[in-house]
Amino acid sequence: MTTTPVSTSKLRGLRPDRPDSLRVLIRRPGSLMVFAGLVVLALIWIYPFIWLVSASLKTQPEIFGSGLGLIPETPVWENYSRAWTVVGFDRYFLNSVIITGGTVALIVVRSALAGYVLGRYDFIGKKLLIGIFLITFFLPEGYTIIPVVQLTDQIGLLNTHLGVILGLGAGGQVAATLLYAGYFRGLPKELEECARLDGAGHIRIFAQIMLPLAWPITATVIILTFLFAWNVYLLPLVFTLSEPALRTLAVGMSAFIGEYSTDWSGLAAAAMISLVPVMAIFIALQRKFVDSIAGAVKQ
């Protein structure tokens, strides 16, 4: 059957315009070797995840005693329930969801608003604002952490979700603003003129015409901010040093080591609980993920 490669290649996300790439491989030994090398490398690349799945279902001595064997003797599902309830990952999970959701909302709203006026209008102070954005673009997190904690402490938000959300989303994240600015600048001027003739104000034009049009950028910003906020470590760690109930999944992991330093199987299960949501979202939206990152770079 000559058509079989087409259907499998479609399933694997290949572009359908090269239906016979498998046959090319067979005809060209050089290509076959490159391909084989890539496959081996890819397997090595994801081995840590496969190993982690297996470790999360093993007993403590089995993790280090069974060498390279990946299949657990009998799957120990208790590792998961131990991490989830006893160590408090249910709580950490909720904290991660609240903090990530809040940060995404904050960054989308403020970046879209600022990107809209930066992209479409000229105003006094615009050059100064863009200058400050560019100077601070590469500011390392370790540089700002002490003043950010001090500021949050002074406004009384140190041990709250809101404090962490503001710390993550209020400053920085210039890329999102610039993505919106670039997109809005490309839209035709007539859009606003027509809407204004119909009697719409600035806020209505923005909310009902511009923001819906910018959905591709909003999706990109949501994805990039979600990744950032779900995985961030230093700021939530510092903010929760005296408030363990506020820990996120990432921070919860390290606390887990301190308190249960020998419970490696529980730790592997906890790592799975923390990694699976973000990996699942990535696999579901992989094309969008990769396109949004490539798009943000290319633009």
Add this chain to the structure above:
Amino acid sequence: MVAALEERRELRSTPRPAKLGVWRRLRRDWWIYLFLLPTVAGYGAYTVYPLVASWWFAFLDWPGFADAGTFIGIENFERLAADDLFWNAFKNSFLFLILAVPARVGLALLLAILLNRKRTPFKGLLRTLFFLPVVTTGAIIGVVFTLLLDAGGPISVAMVGMGLLDSPANFVASTDTSLLAGVAVWVWKWLGITMIYWLAALQTIPQEVHEAAMIDGARPVQEFTRITLPLLIPFLVIITLIDTVGALNVFDLMYTMTGGGPSFSSEVIEIFIFRTAFGATVPQLGYASAAAVLFGLLTMGIAVAQAVGLRWARRATGAMK
């Protein structure tokens, strides 16, 4: 990233409207400032203020957020200059950069070229697999790799099995290998995103260029060194910059994997700052701020140097955009 620099050039060139008085323009544009308010307020408080405040804090003897701190002039900087542990952290960060950034940029380019070839099947799937570590949490990856790199873990077992090691080794717990282990895991984690940058860069090269090269009888290697590579140089500068800044922000991975140890062998600047400010029983916030200020200057210096490099590369390659 690239977007930011492009943005600057284009935003600057927007034509100005007819001249109006400053006051009248401000009154007409009140709603613009309303739209900017959340960003300006947040950015002012959480980015610009910390930038300035760090400098002030660096001149204080400041034992904790509850106290006010006392002004001690440049004493913190003098102490830093004489602090072996600070220079050790500085050296480790620098070593990390030198080893990790070229590995990440180079390997990712190789991978991108192989995955950009028409003949390679299953490109989508392979890209996904290489990209997967990028979306995972650095802190958790750090913890997981303490297990993987343990003496009883799979990497040591496999290396002993292949005869690469005489006896099982815990890579994270040895002063010789802890920093190298960090470099390796960091490259593993972030290679996928650099690969995507390179794929985006490769796709800016028009297909006709390759076809013309083929007609002229260029071999693949020639085509790469004479045509593809020169066209990629502006991207090389910007991708190296992004990866360099990333390599200075390795706190999550290194802290959870090695904690900076054993005996400070993998302590990078960010861990030094964290340990001095938050990890000690008596916080030394002023001292840590002084280290942070030097760290910020280092990052800025690298960014400026590469921005200059980018401008040069753009001019040298002329026709690019």
